[in-house]
Amino acid sequence: MPSIDFVILDRERNVQVRFQRTALETKCDPSASYSVIDGILQRTDGELAACAIESVEAADAPLLVKWTLPVPKVEHIPRADIQKLDYLANFLEVSSSGLHQGVKLLVPNNKGYIMSSHIFEERLRGAPYIRKVEEYVYPRQLVGPPVLSDSSLAALIQSVVCCITVDGVNPESVAQSLDARRLAVIGELRPYSMSWRCFQAARALGVSVVAYGPPGHWLEAESQGSQFREAFIPLDLTGDAGLPSRIVNAVKDYPEPIDGITTVTEFLLVAAAQAAEQLNLSTSPSQAYSKSVNKYQCRLKDGSNSCLLVRSTAELHDLVATNEETVPVPGPPWIVKPCNGWHSLNVVKASNYEALLEAVQKVSSHAAYTRAAPAKGDPRWQTDALVEEYCDGPEVDCNFVLWTGQVLFFEEMQLLFPSALPRAEQNALRDSLLQSILRLGFNSGVSHVEARVRHSNHEYRETDGQTMDLHPRPNPPASDPGIFLIEINARPPGYVDTCSSAFANGVDLFALQILIARGDEERVHALSQPFQVPPHVAIAAIQAERSGTVVSDDPWGDLRNRDPALMDHVVQHVMNFEKGEHVEDPSLDTTPWLSAFMAYSTASRADLLKLCADVKARFVCRIE
Incomplete structure (x- = not known):
């Protein structure tokens, strides 16, 4: 298409917006899935010649004026289309505030279905020079190229799938229709602040979520959870032999068909897979999950002879006695940790035999999958101790x-x-x-x-x-x-790590887990493609300096007010403790970090490390 110049006129709002010096072009690759309209969006009140609109009925319908013809050509744009597509109204709002900006409008080159409705925003988050990313698609939407002719400028505008101010990205479409699907999410134990992106990914993929968990969960609350799930079903998650059957019955009782089961909770992985097997849903073998959550079985399957499983210090004494008074694992030092566990809780490095005995005593008497004190008398939560060789390397x-x-x-x-x-x-x-x-x-x-x-x-x-x-x-x-x-x-991986991977590489592991759970091969392949040149991204944790009660309202908001330039490099942050919550002794390995953040730099790795150090130094959270 040759250079075009057009104006959108909304007479009801008395605003005119002009795209000028624009061109429709396919960037670099002739097989690319998108084309780009480059232009400048600016306010142009009073510029239109009277002849351009004098023959148009005096109605409030918005107009599109093609400006490159000898006599400007006027087309009606139904107001319903502006309201439906949203982006024209957004353009007008931006312009009415006096802001002029370069824009790139993405239009598809091929007909297909949108794989993820937030792929543009996700992949462009943190990119330099971007004022805003506006997406104009919904999950599983059928999109296609515009029919380009002298009279089709309105159709061209209506075919836009995204508006950005820098180079565009692939709109990620597939040729086959994407059926609506429903996914059962079992036991999401993380709070809203540490899990919402997982549910956002499902929504962007057009996957409805039915959440199963204990009563009182945040997903049950209409005020917070309803936007992320179709329904919340109370379910007893006690880790006993009956859990898979309870999941199966709960899924069968749901009035609509469920196409997959997933969880990210360690002690529910096996039960969720067993339930999926019984329901003939897509899953990896439950036996594979059983081996993965058992760190000893995982190491044995890998052919390792550098580890040992013991249930008590007495058992360790006996093994040493029958092995010529030496520990049958290379060392010291040794690593001792729960055979079943998470968050690196109760992982101990022992530098001599006495320390090894103390570590085994600690691990073998503690409860797995909890930061709380051991649950005495409850054998389901006890864990064996794994003694393994220490490897000195990154x-x-x-x-x-x-x-x-x-x-x-x-x-x-x-x-x-x-x-x-x-x-x-x-x-x-x-x-x-x-x-x-x-x-x-x-x-x-x-x-x-x-x-x-x-x-x-x-x-x-x-x-x-x-x-x-x-x-x-x-x-x-x-x-x-x-x-x-x-x-x-x-x-x-953990929530912050998964979000960082999406930012650094453009690959959303939450979304891919959802797609794999429902057996969506085409979208799994398409959405696993990383950036060719990733930015420098870091994850950093901030530990509390003392125990006590958090009294700060919004530590990250305070830092942004004090140093907005520094915070421009922080693309995400989470707090483990909010105002009024008690922080235990930070020297204990059972006390989680106070806060974590993700930062980026387009300069260098060294610059990024300095940025992280500056953020940590300037972060203030009062604990009394």
């Missing part, structure tokens, strides 16, 4: 998206994106940990895997006396790097 977190054994997405992260490990070590992690996942019995799904790189060419150290980061070793190891598996979590 610890890494790796996220995988698999479909039928194929790796669709892989990232190595340890609080920082992108990875600073050498490419060869990243490839070794990918290949080795993939085999570990497959050996457990998983072929499709989202997995969060923790490991260490033995004999890595990099190490953590301070270079300026303050900032700890990965750097090449002065003397490279004599042995080749090897991969030491710590554990496999058959679910997305």
Whole structure:
């Protein structure tokens, strides 16, 4: 299309908006799924020639005036279309405030169905020079290219799927119609502030959520939970043998068909998979989940002989006595942790035999999956102690998206994106940990895997006396790097980590878990494609300095008021404790972090680390 120049005139609101020096073009790739209308949106009150509108009926309907013809051509735009599409009204509001801005309107090149209605905003979040991202689509909407002709300018505008102020992104459409689906979410235990993006992902995908959990859950409340779920069904989540049957019966009793079952709660993974198997719904084998949540079985399946399972200090004494008075695991030091557990609770590094006994005593007498004191007399929550070799090497977190054994997405992260490990070590992690996942019995799904790189060419150290980061070793190891598996979590990583992955790579692991649970192969493949050049992104936690009651109203809002330029680099933050809540002794490993945040930099990794240090230094949360 040649250069075009047009005006939108809303006579009822007495506002005119002009797009000028615009052109419809396909960016770079001739097979791209979108085209872009580049232009300038500006207020133009009083510019229209009288002849342009004198022949138009004196009605309040908005007009579109094509300005490049010898005599400007006027088309009616039904007000219902403005209200339906929203974006024209938004343009007018922006212009009426006196703001002039460059715009790029995205229109599809091909006919297809929208995969995720917030893909534009999600992928452009934090990008420089963007004033606003407006999306004009809904989940599973059929979109298509405009019919371009001299009289079709209104149709062209109506076909816009997104308005941004920088280069566009793929609108992610598929050729086949996307059926409405319904997903059962079992036992979302996280508060609203630590889980809402998961439910937002479902809504953007056009998936209805039926939430099952204990009465009184925030998802049950109409004021907060109703926007994220179709229904909330009270369900007893006691981790006994009857839990899978209770899930099955609850799903069967729902009046509408449910197409998948999912959970991110560790101790519910096996039961949810067993229920899905009984209902013939898409799932990974429940036996695979059983092995993954049992850290000892997970390590044994990986062929490891560097770990030991004990139930008491007496059992450890007996094993040592029959092994020539030595611990049958390489060490010291050793790592002792619960065989079943989460959040790295009660993980202890023991530097000698006496410390090892103390660690085993602590772990074997504590309750799994809780920060509370041991539940005496309740055998369901007791846990065996895993004693394992300590590996001295950089610890890494790796996220995988698999479909039928194929790796669709892989990232190595340890609080920082992108990875600073050498490419060869990243490839070794990918290949080795993939085999570990497959050996457990998983072929499709989202997995969060923790490991260490033995004999890595990099190490953590301070270079300026303050900032700890990965750097090449002065003397490279004599042995080749090897991969030491710590554990496999058959679910997305924690909330902040998952959100950071979406920001850093454009891949929403929450959305992919939902799609995999309902067996949506086409969208799983399409939405697993990462950015070609990711930004520098970091996750940082802030620990409380003392125990007491939180008295600050809004620590992050206060920091934004004091230093808005610094906070422009903080794209997300969460608080574990709100005003009025009590914080336990922060030196205890059962006390969670006070707050966490995600920051980004387009400059460098070093600049990002400095930004994080500045945020931590300036963050103030009063505890009394």
